[in-house]
Amino acid sequence: MKIKLENLEKKLDGNVIIENVNMEFESGNIYGLVGRNGSGKTMIMKCLCGFMKSKGDIIIDGVKVDTSKKYLDSVGVLIETPGFIEHYSAFDNLKELASIKKIASDDEIKELLNEVGLDWQDKKKVKKYSLGMRQKLGIAMAFLEEPELIILDEPFNALDEATEAVVVEMIKKRKEAGKLIIITCHDSSMIEELCSKVYKIENHTAKLM
Numbered sequence: 001m002k003i004k005l006e007n008l009e010k011k012l013d014g015n016v017i018i019e020n021v022n023m024e025f026e027s028g029n030i031y032g033l034v035g036r037n038g039s040g041k042t043m044i045m046k047c048l049c050g051f052m053k054s055k056g057d058i059i060i061d062g063v064k065v066d067t068s069k070k071y072l073d074s075v076g077v078l079i080e081t082p083g084f085i086e087h088y089s090a091f092d093n094l095k096e097l098a099s100i101k102k103i104a105s106d107d108e109i110k111e112l113l114n115e116v117g118l119d120w121q122d123k124k125k126v127k128k129y130s131l132g133m134r135q136k137l138g139i140a141m142a143f144l145e146e147p148e149l150i151i152l153d154e155p156f157n158a159l160d161e162a163t164e165a166v167v168v169e170m171i172k173k174r175k176e177a178g179k180l181i182i183i184t185c186h187d188s189s190m191i192e193e194l195c196s197k198v199y200k201i202e203n204h205t206a207k208l209m
């Protein structure tokens, strides 16, 4: 998959959030978005996913998409607070999502929860989860169904060191499998370790570093 953003622009309340954003992403790579707080990294991800309407073009495999319709079939997203069903367990949350999406089997869900370090048998409701536990579940959700495109906004937030290392490996494994991964992260050594290409978001626009 090849994604091109052409002259992406987003204004909110009359203020320019991003403009003249031109970026290219291709499967088999991990891309990093870096930049100061409030520079527009999350906004670019939201516009790319279609969570936010924007001006400009999104071109996927050479075809300009109609952003009024769903245009990403196989995408896993972790942006800000994921939409959990708070009174469900972790397993039941993934099971619900799997039934809405395609058909990840119970065994795949168990394996994924195990991978991120959550106990699939834990009946604790998600509303009682710690920050790190919520982050782990959000990551599991983004990886569910092995999507072709994985978008992770600050995936390492609130994770302990051991889990961080696991998530790094999960991301690398998907890259090796030819998936397209886009991440933001404030840790420059992590960005350097993971990403083949890095865009710096500055002055409302994106520059390849």
Ligand SMILES: Nc1ncnc2c1ncn2[C@@H]1O[C@H](COP(=O)(O)OP(=O)(O)OP(=O)(O)O)[C@@H](O)[C@H]1O
Binding pocket: 012, 013, 017, 035, 036, 037, 038, 039, 040, 041, 042, 043, 044
């Ligand atoms: N819903 C909104 N309404 C108005 N302004 C918004 C909204 N969401 C984001 N912004 C503004 O857009 C700009 C970019 O925000 P964004 O969340 O994309 O930054 P970021 O680079 O992801 O920052 P951080 O590193 O802090 O996560 C900020 O100035 C922010 O205040």
